[in-house]
Amino acid sequence: MTTALDELAARLPSLRLLREPGDLEHYGRDWTRRWTPAPLAIALPANAAEVQGIVRWANDHRVALVPSGGRTGLSGGAVAAHGELVVSLSRMNHVVGFDAADRTLTVEPGMPLEAVHAAAREHGLIYPVDFASRGSCSIGGNIATNAGGIRVIRYGTTREWIAGLKVVAGNGELLELNRSLVKNSSGYDFRQLVVGSEGTLGIVVEATLKLAEPPPPAQTMLLALPSMDAVLVVFRLFRARLALQAFEFFTDIALRHVLAHGAQRAIDGEFPYYVVTEYDAPDAATQEAALTVFGEALEAGSVVDGVIAQSSAQAAALWRLREGITESLAPHKPYKNDVSVRIGAVPAFLHEMQALLAREYPHIEVVWFGHIGDGNLHINVLKPDDLSDDAFIAQCEHVTKLLAGVLKTHGGSISAEHGIGLVKRPYLDSTRSAAEIALMRGVRKVFDPNGILNPGKLFEA
Secondary structure (H helix, E strand, C coil), X not given: CHHHHHHHHHHCCCCEEECCHHHHHHHCCCCCCCCCCCCCEEEECCCHHHHHHHHHHHHHHCCCEEEECCCCCCCCCCCCCCCCEEEECCCCCCEEEEXXXXXXXXXXXXXXXXXXXXXXXXXXCECCCECHHHXXXXXXXXXXXXXXXXXXXXXXXXXXXXXXXXXXXXXXCEEEECCCCCCCCCCCCHHHHHCCCCCCCEEEEEEEEECECCCCCEEEEEXXXXXXXXXXXXXXXXHHHCCEEEEEEEEHHHHHHHHHCCCCCCCCCCCCEEEXXXXXCCCHHHHHHHHHHHHHHHHHCCCCEEEECCCHHHHHHHHHHHHCHXXXXXXXXXXXXXXXXXXXXXXXXXXXHHHHHHHHCCCCCEEEEEEHHHCEEEEEEXXXXXXXXXXXXXXXXXXXXXXXXXXXXXXXXXXXXXXXXCCCHHHHXXXXXXXXXXXXXXXXXXXXXXXXXXXXXXXXX
């Protein structure tokens, strides 16, 4: 393929191409670390025209392309292990424009989420989608997986905040989707089809994001709970009485890991479940209402202790107990499940899930936490030192198959916010019917006739 790469370089003389082994390894993997990277090369386009040129070249030579953002995904969606050309959008990381009347911010796909937040704040507004990997994930990757995060309960997922997209389809055509219109009923909304498509329909080269007014001042509260059932009881109570911005839970095992990683304990004693919640508290009356609700939960026994942050620094310290979990688990090579059910189905699902995990992992540590307010749970299975990687993965895949069956029973999804990628591909039929999958394949064929865009992801190419 050296000759083909030379032709690509000749067609696009300004295109950066990386071929060094270190670059191939760095750009060829995501956070799963399960596949050995083996890309053909790394292309770093600087604009949409170069992306179009890459796609047209790939069609001519039948070279598979793997679109790449921050590669923080946990489903293998950005893995290049079979000689693909990685198309890294990291150089396309600029603000294109701001529209004050429409309250939209137009950005390139390689812009980190944290930089998007900063750009919105410059105009007195916010882009409300947020999660712990904000400093390293890219907006293009967020769009590709319809990322959610910690404030879905208040603001919804990425999908709700995309006003328009420019996308290079699999045939090299540049599509302008929705043109940032608020009302547009002129046929199919391909913008929403691209959101969550994991780079299999096209490569996002520009995104126009909706912005929002900053929320009112908020308070952050950490709660200690006596049981799993109490988590849902407290959620219903707090949601009924307070304007929640976030409601996140984690277990005592998760807390132990994050404390060992450097976080500071905020509540004395050990309890089986914890919640970090954030709610509007613009005045003394709402702050008093929060104290009243906390007191009622304490008296009812659904909460056994708690603390309210008294400063922004203390609020950040409380949030670290939740947001630091993933980083604290990384050295343990966790196998991750990212699942969701309807909020109303959470109690029954949690009991069945907990019984399944206890039965199937009797001697393996399992750490789980999640966005209880939107029915999304993260399950992390930690690899024992005396178990080989292959044996560990095999056992986890067996359990995931069982978990997929439980999810199907409860009408849930095997992927809440990290996509299907390679990891969850065998379990797609637990979430989608055979008829739906057939239609998905058909749509993919229309957008990418030669199957060059991220083949093998979502379903077999």
